[in-house]
Amino acid sequence: MKFGIVTFPGSNCDYDAFHAITEMLGEDAVYLWHKDHDLQGSDVIILPGGFSYGDYLRPGAIARFSPIMQEVAAHAKAGGPVLGVCNGFQIACEAGLLPGALMRNANLQFVSAKVRVRIENSDTMFTNLYERGEVLRIPVAHGDGRYVASAEVLDELEAEGRVIFRYADANGTLSADANPNGSERNIAGIISDGGNVLGLMPHPERACSPLLGSNDGVRLFESILSRVAA
C-alpha cells in the first residue's frame, strides 16, 4: 500500500509520518508537494502536522488553497482514506473535509505532553485494531487544538459514532484535567460522515516506537492497512 504525505510550506511532521510508515510498518510512502496536482497513485493521504504557512492567519486557513488540496478533496470525495494529524486536522476542517474548527487552546499556551485518549469507536477504517474504551498514550504538541463546533454538529457527531478519540485519564474517565486544550466534550479526533477522513490532534506517528515511550499509534496505521488492503 502506498501512503502519500503532503508537504506544505511549514509542514514539519511530514518526515515523522514518512518514517513511521516506512520503518515501522514497512510500507511505501511518498512526499506529495503542495504545488503539484499529482497524488502519485497514493492509496492513503496523510496531511501531516506542522505550521503550514506559519499558521499566521489561522492554522490551516492558507494551506487549504494549495493545488494539491484539490486532489486530496477529490480523493476524499471518492471515498479514499485521508488522515489529518494536528495541523492536518486543522487543514481538513478549514477545507470542509471535516466539520467544526480548532481554536486557541483554552489556557492560551502551547501544550506539549504525552496525553491519554480513549477509543470511542473501534469500528472505523482507522481504529479497527483497537478496543472500544481502550486508553492510548500519545503525544500532543499544539497551540490551537481546542475543537469547537455548534451544539447540533456535536450532537450529530456523537449520534453517528463519529467522535473517535476523547481525552481521558488513565482509567478512561473523561475530565477537564485530562483535556489539554479545552476541546468541547473532550474531543480529540473525529471522522467524516463517509468514514474515510480522520482528523485528530494527537500524533500517532510519534507513538510508534517503544524507545520513544509509546507504541500505541502503530495500530492506527495497521488498521488502515487491514481495511484498505482487504
Add this chain to the structure above:
Amino acid sequence: MARFRIAVHITPRKGLLDPQGNAVKDALHTLGFKAVRNVHVGRYIVLETEAYDAIAAEETVTDMCRKLLANPVTEDFEIESAVPA
C-alpha cells in the same frame, strides 16, 4: 484604478468561549481596572488594494473575508468603508 485602504474586523462568534478576552479581562482586573465588565479580542486586518472605485474595493474585500480571512464556523467579520490610500 485607484488605491484604497479597507479595514476589516474579525471577531469570535458570540457564544463561543473567548479565552483571550477572558484572560485580558482578568489581567486588567489584576492591574486594578476593576470597572471592566467585558472584553473581546479579535483580529484587525488593514488591506490596501487597487480597485476602480470604493464599492468595487469593498466587494472584493468581502469576497476575501468569505474565502480566507474569516472562518465561517467560528468568526464574524465586518468591513469598514474603503478610503483612498
Add this chain to the structure above:
Amino acid sequence: MARFRIAVHITPRKGLLDPQGNAVKDALHTLGFKAVRNVHVGRYIVLETEAYDAIAAEETVTDMCRKLLANPVTEDFEIESAVPA
C-alpha cells in the same frame, strides 16, 4: 456611573517586519486577488467598562493600552470614541 463600549485597534509598529501581514498578502495573491498591495494584521479589542463619562472611559482605556493591551516596543494603538453600551 454608566457603561461604555470602546474599541481599540492594535497594529504592528510601522517598519517592523509583519510576517502575518506578508503571509496573508501572499495568500491573497495566490487566490487571485492580485490587486492587493499591502496587508497588516493587528488585534481588535472591544472593552465594556463602567465610567463617569465617555472622556473618563477613554482615558482609562488609554491607560490600559499603555500598561497591558499594546506592547510599547512593537505595537501602536488607537482608541475609538466611547459609546454607551
Add this chain to the structure above:
Amino acid sequence: MSEVTPRPGDPTITSALVAEHGLTKEEYERLIGMLGRAPTFTELGIVSALWSEHCSYKHSRPVLKTLPTTASYVLQGPGENAGVISIGDGLAVAFKIESHNHPSAVEPYQGAATGVGGILRDVFTMGARPIAMLNSLRFGSLDDSRVRYLFSGVVKGIGDYGNCVGIPTVAGEIVFDSAYENNPLVNAMCVGLMHEEDLIRAKAEGVGNPIMAVGARTGRDGIHGASFASEDLSAASDAKRPRIQVGDPFTEKLLLEASLELIKSGHIVAIQDMGAAGLTSSSAEMAERGDVGVTIDVTKVPTRESGMTPYEVLLSESQERMLVVARKGHEEEVRAILRKWDLTAAVIGEVIAELVYRVTEGERVVAEFPGSRLVTDCPTYSPDAREAPAIRDLRAADASVVPERAEEKDPAWTLEQLLSAPTIASKAWAYRQYDSTVRTNTVMGPGGDAAVLRVRGTNKAIAVKTDGNGRYVYLDPRVGGRIAVAEAARNVACTGARPMAITNCLNFGNPTRPEVFYQFREAVAGMAEACRALGTPVTGGNVSLYNESPSGAVYPTPVIGMVGLIDDLSHITRASFQRDGDTILLLGEMGGELGGSEYLATIHGEVIGAPPRCDVGREKAVIDALLEAIRSGVVSSAHDCSDGGLAVALAECCIGDRDCESGAEIDLSNYSSFSDRAILFGESQGRIVVSSSAPKRVLEIAQRMGVPCAQIGLVHRHSESLEITLPTGSMRSPLSRLSQAYHSTIPTVMARTPEHATFDELAPVAAH
C-alpha cells in the same frame, strides 16, 4: 584601490560621532592608519560593528585562546558558525550556543525568538540538519511581576519559534536569582546532525564567484543593535532609530530546507548567516577566512523599505537572511532552489582577486578597506584583573556556623522549601510549551539530567545538556568554571553517554572593570582545566559582556553546552528510580560542603563560603566508573547531585517523573563526621545517586576505579514516602508533599500573573 568619497547627505565625522559609534580615540586613529585617510560615514559604521565587542572579541580573545580545542574527533573547532564533531558511521554533530540577553531584556518574546532563529542558522549553515534545541535562562526573583513578564515572554518566544520550525526543544536550565534582576540571560543552543561529507565552511573562495543574498528582505531592523544612541541621527528621523528585530519562524523553516538543499546541490561554495552586524560581518568574515577580496553593491540587496542608505543596508540585522557564495554560472540553479521554497536570491557582489573589502552604491565606491585588515586589525585588550576584596571575604566566611532556623528541626520542612524554590522546582510549566517530541528522535526529553536523541540508522544516541552555576563562579571563579564543565559532563554521563565536547556562552559584566575581568579570566581557566581533564574540547561558543544593570553586574555565568555519545541504545539510563527493591548507592565522595549552596541562599538568604571543591581528576574517575557500571548493565537509574544536594537529588529520583513515582528508605547515619544539614543539603561535587539490582557489581567497579561508593538505601516502589536516617536525627516526607512542592510552585506563581505584566518600567537598554 579606488577613490572613496563621502556620500552626499552623510553626516560629517566628528569626534562625537566617533564616540557614539563606540570607538575609542586610539581605535579611531588605528582606523585612519589602516585607511591612510579619514573614513566615510559608511566606513565608520562598518568598523564600529566589526570592532564591537560582540563581533571582535577584543577583550576576550586572548583568554579564549587558552581553552583546549582539539581531539581526534573534532572536525571543526572554534572559528566557524558552529563546531563539529564526528560520531562515527560517517556522521557528525554540529552544535553551538549563543546569547540574546540584551534583546530579550528589551522585548522578551522577540528577543528570545530571534535568539533561537540565529543559533539555528549557525548550525544549518554548516550543512547539518538541526535536531535539538536547548536553552539556558537566568532571571531575577519570580516574586517580581516584571520578572514573571520576562520569564513568560522568553519561554513563549523560544517555544513559538522552535515549535514552528519543527525542531524539538529538549533540555536546558532556568535559574531565578535577584543577581539577574534587570539583566536576564537568554542563551540558546542548537544541535544538528549531518553526514561528514556535507560539512561546509563559511569561506569565500573562487575569484569571480557571485555573492548572493538569500532569504528575507533587508529592513531597518536592529541597526547597531541596541547600543546605538545618537542624537543627531534620531533627531533626523524616527525611522532611523534602532529597531527591535521580529522573528519569522515560517521563513526560517523555508530557509532551513532551502539551505540544506543548496549545500547538497554543490552549486555553492560557502554560506553564512547574516547575524550580528548583518551583511557587514558575514561578508567580511567570509572574505577573511578565504583570504580573498569581495565587492558588494548595496543597491542590489533586496530591501523591505525604500530609501535605505548603504550604512543601513550594511548594518541591518533583519532576521532569516543568508549570504551565499555561489559557483560562477550556477546562479540560476541557486535561484531555482530558493524559488521552490518561495524565497528569493539576488546577486549582490563578487569574489575578487584584489585583496580589498569594497562596498559600492551603484558605481560609487562608498567604503573600501585594504585586505582582510578589517577583521585582523581589530585591537585586542588585556585589561587589568583583580579580585574584589569583598568577594574574597564572602568566600572566607564559614558557612557551617550559620545558625539553624527553628523550622529546620524537621529536615523535611527544609527539603520541601528547597523543592519549591523556583530554581530547583520542576520547570514543566516552561517546557510543556516546547514541542519536545517532533522529529521522533527524542528518547528522553526535558525533565531528567540530559536529553537523549537517537541517531537514526545507527544503534547510537547523543545526550545534550546545558549547565552553569553563577553563584559558584561569583564566589570562586576558578572553581566555578571547573564545576560548570564537570556538572555538564556528569549530567550527560548519567544518561549513559561519554562526554565528547562542549560549546560555551560566557555571560559576564563589563570587562574593563578589573574585578569583572578577573572573574572572566579565572572562570575560563577553570573551564580549561576541566575540559582537559575530562577530554572534552571546546568547539565554539559565544561571549556576552556588559551584562550589567544599575544594581551591578550579573553573577559571572559561563554556560556550558555539552554533547555526549551513547554507543548502544541499551545503555540509555534514566534519572528516576525504576524498580522496586533496587539498592540505592552514592557514587563519589560525601564532602559536607555548604558554601555557596542553594540551601544557604534559599533558607538563609546567604551567599557565602567557598563553593564545593572540584577535583577534575576525581570527576573524571566518577564519570568513568559510572559509565563502566552502566555499560555492564547493572544500573537502573542515575542522577547527579547538584543544587540542593543529596536530599534534593533523592527526592527528584522519587517524584521527578510523575509517571514513575517511588518511595525510598535511606540510611546516612554512617556519615557522622558531618552535620545532618551538610549531609542532606551540601553540594559536594562528583556525586551520583545510582540505583541497581546488582549493588555488589557497582561497588566492585567503583572500587576497581578508585571511586568511593556506598550503599545508602532501598527503592520502595509502592511506599508513599522518602525516609532518611541521619547521624543525629531522621526525616520522613510523604511523596505527595514532595511532589506538591516540586511540581506546583511555578505553575502557581505564574497563574497569578496577567499574561503580560506592566510595561512601565522597561529595563535600561545596555550594550548589545
